[in-house]
Amino acid sequence: MQGYIHSFESMAAVDGEGVRYAVFLSGCPLRCVFCHNPDTWNMTGTLMTPEELVNKVSKYNPYFKNNGGVTFTGGEPLLQAEFIRKTVPLLKEKGINYIVDTSGSVELTDSVKYVLENAQGVILDLKFPDNEGYLKYTGHTMEKTLEMLGFLESIGKSTRIRTVIIPGINDTEEEIQKYLMHIKDKKCIYKYELLAFHTMGFFKYEELKIENPLKDTKPLDVSVKDRLQKFVNSNLGKSIDI
Ligand code: SF4
Numbered sequence: 001m002q003g004y005i006h007s008f009e010s011m012a013a014v015d016g017e018g019v020r021y022a023v024f025l026s027g028c029p030l031r032c033v034f035c036h037n038p039d040t041w042n043m044t045g046t047l048m049t050p051e052e053l054v055n056k057v058s059k060y061n062p063y064f065k066n067n068g069g070v071t072f073t074g075g076e077p078l079l080q081a082e083f084i085r086k087t088v089p090l091l092k093e094k095g096i097n098y099i100v101d102t103s104g105s106v107e108l109t110d111s112v113k114y115v116l117e118n119a120q121g122v123i124l125d126l127k128f129p130d131n132e133g134y135l136k137y138t139g140h141t142m143e144k145t146l147e148m149l150g151f152l153e154s155i156g157k158s159t160r161i162r163t164v165i166i167p168g169i170n171d172t173e174e175e176i177q178k179y180l181m182h183i184k185d186k187k188c189i190y191k192y193e194l195l196a197f198h199t200m201g202f203f204k205y206e207e208l209k210i211e212n213p214l215k216d217t218k219p220l221d222v223s224v225k226d227r228l229q230k231f232v233n234s235n236l237g238k239s240i241d242i
Contacts, residue, residue: 002047003083006040006075010060017099017121018068021060023053025077025084029105030138032127033213034164036201040075050087058094069097069120078102081111088118099123104145105138116151121158124149128170129178137169152188159188165228166197167220173231180235192236194229196220 004026011020027043028035035041048056057070070091072084077100084100091098097120104124106112116122126145128134134142152159161183165171176194183189197220205212 001083001086002049003053003080003087004043004045005048005053006037006045008056011071018065019060019063020068020071020099021057021064022071022073023057023077025072025074025080027079028074028076028103029079030076030103030127030140032103033137034166034197036198036204037075038201038208038210039204043079050083050090053087054090054094054096057091057096061094061096064096069099071099071101071123072115073101076103076105078106078112078115081106081109081115084115085111088115092118102148103127103138104148105140106144106148108144108147108151113151116148116157117155119157121160122152123160123162124152126161126163126179126182129175129182133170146182149182149186153186155188157188158190159186160191160193161189162193162195164195164197165220165225166214167217167224171220171224171228173228176228176231177235180232184236192232194225194232196222196225 006024006026008024009022011022024040026040026045028041031041077084088098099121100115100119101123102125124145127138128142131141134140163170163179170176183192197217199219202212202215205215
């Protein structure tokens with residue numbers, strides 16, 4: 001069994017969640033207009049076995065301490081859930097935790113459930129608040145994402161929801177209110193985090209010679225993101241760092 005790995009990145013502590021080592025898995029079923037990693041979309045990259053991956057990751061083990069660990073991201077890491085499933089027991093043997101950073105746009109197969117159940121926590125993107133937005137800006141409906149959120153709630157998995165705020169698309173309190181409808185009754189969600197749209201991945205579209213649908217969109221003013229984050233926090237009553 002081998003998995004397609006796009007790249008790796010060691011990260012400093014983020015949001016009190018410890019030192020993370022990010023494994024970017026290749027492949028993604030979505031085509032989000034704001035994607036800054038279009039180079040991860042195709043199922044290509046370095047082929048590795050679970051053993052090879054864990055050997056590489058283990059070098060960072062002394063830095064992980066209690067709260068850190070691996071972050072499986074991408075692309076959509078759960079497209080390769082079978083590969084992660086085979087990797088999890090090897091990580092556990094080394095005492096290494098992991099979190100999964102997912103769009104939720106995959107079937108809830110046994111492997112996906114296993115990977116979610118055994119994760120330290122999950123970061124789930126709620127990209128748009130309705131099917132209309134999903135279809136227009138990602139090319140898929142939101143049903144699978146909502147099913148995954150329901151599953152995470154059913155198993156009580158510690159979940160952070162994330163949304164990218166894009167100028168002219170979802171940068172108002174009225175829009176954010178629609179997202180809140182999906183998450184305000186979910187006990188598994190400990191944080192709802194807004195991210196500001198940026199243009200740092202634009203060069204990749206040029207390199208890959210693919211059309212960038214937001215090429216004329218400017219980065220979101222961080223003060224707008226902060227204002228909307230305060231709106232979220234006051235509506236949800238969750239403790240969120242901004
Ligand atoms: S799910 Fe992530 S990697 Fe896939 S297109 Fe959307 S932003 Fe890009």
